[in-house]
Amino acid sequence: MQHFDVAVIGSGSGNSLIDERFDGLQVALIDDNEEFGGTCLNRGCIPTKMFVLPADFAVSPRDAARVGVDLRLEGADWAKMRDRIFGRIDPISVGGLDWRERSNNVTVFRSTASFIDAHTLQVGEDRISADQIVIATGSRPRPLGIDVPEDLQDRIHTSDDIMRLDKQPRRLVILGAGFIAAEFAHIFSALGTEVTVINRSGTVLRGEDEEISRAFAGHLSRAVRLIFNQKVDVVEHGPANDLQVVTKDRNGVEYVYFADAVLVATGRIRNSEKLNLEAAGVEVRDEGQIRVNGAQRTSVEHIWAMGDVSSDHLLKHVANAEMRTVQHNLLALESDLVETDHRYVPHAVFSHPQIAAVGATEQQLLEWGTPHVVSRQRYGDVAYGWAMEDQGHFVKLLADPRNWRLLGAHIMGPQASTLIQPLIQAMSFGLSVPDMARGQYWIHPSLPEVVENALLGLMANQKREALDAR
Numbered sequence: 001m002q003h004f005d006v007a008v009i010g011s012g013s014g015n016s017l018i019d020e021r022f023d024g025l026q027v028a029l030i031d032d033n034e035e036f037g038g039t040c041l042n043r044g045c046i047p048t049k050m051f052v053l054p055a056d057f058a059v060s061p062r063d064a065a066r067v068g069v070d071l072r073l074e075g076a077d078w079a080k081m082r083d084r085i086f087g088r089i090d091p092i093s094v095g096g097l098d099w100r101e102r103s104n105n106v107t108v109f110r111s112t113a114s115f116i117d118a119h120t121l122q123v124g125e126d127r128i129s130a131d132q133i134v135i136a137t138g139s140r141p142r143p144l145g146i147d148v149p150e151d152l153q154d155r156i157h158t159s160d161d162i163m164r165l166d167k168q169p170r171r172l173v174i175l176g177a178g179f180i181a182a183e184f185a186h187i188f189s190a191l192g193t194e195v196t197v198i199n200r201s202g203t204v205l206r207g208e209d210e211e212i213s214r215a216f217a218g219h220l221s222r223a224v225r226l227i228f229n230q231k232v233d234v235v236e237h238g239p240a241n242d243l244q245v246v247t248k249d250r251n252g253v254e255y256v257y258f259a260d261a262v263l264v265a266t267g268r269i270r271n272s273e274k275l276n277l278e279a280a281g282v283e284v285r286d287e288g289q290i291r292v293n294g295a296q297r298t299s300v301e302h303i304w305a306m307g308d309v310s311s312d313h314l315l316k317h318v319a320n321a322e323m324r325t326v327q328h329n330l331l332a333l334e335s336d337l338v339e340t341d342h343r344y345v346p347h348a349v350f351s352h353p354q355i356a357a358v359g360a361t362e363q364q365l366l367e368w369g370t371p372h373v374v375s376r377q378r379y380g381d382v383a384y385g386w387a388m389e390d391q392g393h394f395v396k397l398l399a400d401p402r403n404w405r406l407l408g409a410h411i412m413g414p415q416a417s418t419l420i421q422p423l424i425q426a427m428s429f430g431l432s433v434p435d436m437a438r439g440q441y442w443i444h445p446s447l448p449e450v451v452e453n454a455l456l457g458l459m460a461n462q463k464r465e466a467l468d469a470r
């Protein structure tokens with residue numbers, strides 16, 4: 001049996017972990033996916049955002065018309081976009097694997113790993129052991145969960161395969177209204193597909209501040225048919241060699257939608273069940289989430305976990321931060337362990353419009369009884385937003401008036417994912433609202449002035465509330 005200093009299961013963030021600091025160690029890197037390099041590179045963040053770019057171009061005639069420019073969308077070449085995107089991504093995956101396979105100290109195994117005991121793994125036909133083991137097995141799309149006729153199954157997709165379709169569907173039904181649904185709804189509708197988004201609940205992007213989620217639903221419903229409070233019951237043959245998606249509402253009333261393809265975007269399942277974790281004594285929380293402490297250590301001292309399989313956040317920047325913690329801790333003395341900082345985890349949804357947020361929502365602050373002041377600043381009310389004739393986009397900030405620390409920031413509109421960054425920085429480094437607003441120049445006339453004005457609005461609103469209270 002081959003013995004290693006470290007065994008890493010998962011080639012996404014797990015692959016990034018093995019840097020030159022591990023050169024003196026024998027490392028096993030195990031991944032069972034056809035594509036090497038994990039979700040973000042092959043079927044997640046990177047290809048989706050590479051499709052969002054042409055989708056953003058495709059919707060720009062609408063904005064251009066408002067300011068007197070007659071842009072025309074002549075069409076979008078799906079096959080060309082797909083080939084450009086994967087023509088750039090696939091060589092990185094193949095090259096990354098090749099580089100690892102030629103490495104002196106890393107042995108790559110391309111099979112499923114499962115524990116025999118706390119130090120031993122079955123990896124396909126091989127059995128290996130390791131002093132320390134890292135679990136970075138990620139997550140996968142939740143399947144549809146209802147039976148579909150065999151000959152229709154190739155028209156039911158998830159984010160794993162929809163970006164590689166031969167042909168752009170003319171009509172697409174998207175099930176779910178989370179991040180993945182919001183991004184693909186934008187991609188496909190912008191490129192000319194008729195999109196219907198069907199959601200079980202009555203909200204889109206349920207984790208967002210309710211004002212953002214409601215406003216986003218309004219924008220989305222202009223681009224797609226947005227259906228709430230219906231559950232898919234049957235997917236069967238339609239009348240025109242197409243699909244017939246039958247749903248039911250809460251009263252049992254049936255509805256029928258016709259489509260050429262279905263995208264199932266109803267959440268993700270953590271990849272932990274094949275690992276036989278009981279054999280190692282690794283504890284799992286609900287829904288397969290591996291339990292870790294701040295140092296990313298599992299319930300077993302020499303076994304660490306990171307990324308989607310253990311994290312509360314299914315986000316690549318979080319997986320990367322946790323990876324850096326594990327990278328350090330694998331090589332550190334017990335007294336020098338570090339912990340991942342999960343205090344201010346931001347996210348962005350690259351739909352149309354973009355959404356970005358960090359910290360608490362107003363609903364959470366109300367639930368927790370946290371004193372707070374709110375400010376809302378429309379893009380259209382600062383110089384650049386006014387020049388854009390912007391409509392419907394805004395920044396919402398929440399701060400604690402006792403110490404002027406930001407508690408939450410929520411942005412919906414152009415460049416939201418960029419505009420949020422100084423607010424993340426302020427929260428992370430404890431910069432107060434007055435210092436941030438007035439302790440620096442804000443370039444005029446630029447879009448970040450919407451953030452400046454939202455910060456000033458917090459203080460103005462607090463003064464107003466104090467006066468009203470007198």
Ligand SMILES: Cc1cc2nc3c(=O)[nH]c(=O)nc-3n(C[C@H](O)[C@H](O)[C@H](O)COP(=O)(O)OP(=O)(O)OC[C@H]3O[C@@H](n4cnc5c(N)ncnc54)[C@H](O)[C@@H]3O)c2cc1C
Nearest residue numbers: 010012013032038039040044045113138307308314315316
């Ligand atoms: C469509 C989509 C878009 C996304 N967009 C964004 C975005 O814009 N920004 C963002 O921050 N995040 C985004 N994410 C989330 C991000 O991709 C994930 O959070 C991140 O990739 C998780 O990395 P990981 O290292 O935990 O797992 P992964 O990268 O999934 O790697 C896990 C690997 O382990 C393998 N594996 C699993 N079980 C075993 C086993 N038993 N034995 C051997 N190998 C195994 C898997 O096959 C996989 O290759 C997106 C996700 C999706 C699906």
Ligand SMILES: NC(=O)c1ccc[n+]([C@@H]2O[C@H](COP(=O)([O-])OP(=O)(O)OC[C@H]3O[C@@H](n4cnc5c(N)ncnc54)[C@H](O)[C@@H]3O)[C@@H](O)[C@H]2O)c1
Nearest residue numbers: 176177178179180181200265266267268314315348349350
């Ligand atoms: N830009 C980004 O950072 C980005 C992009 C894509 C994905 N991600 C990550 O991937 C994760 C998974 O994304 P997701 O969109 O699949 O999940 P999600 O949890 O964001 O949303 C799932 C949606 O499916 C609905 N749903 C659940 N079960 C259903 C059912 N049976 N029928 C109909 N609807 C149902 C839910 O109400 C919800 O609207 C995200 O939480 C996010 O962390 C991030």
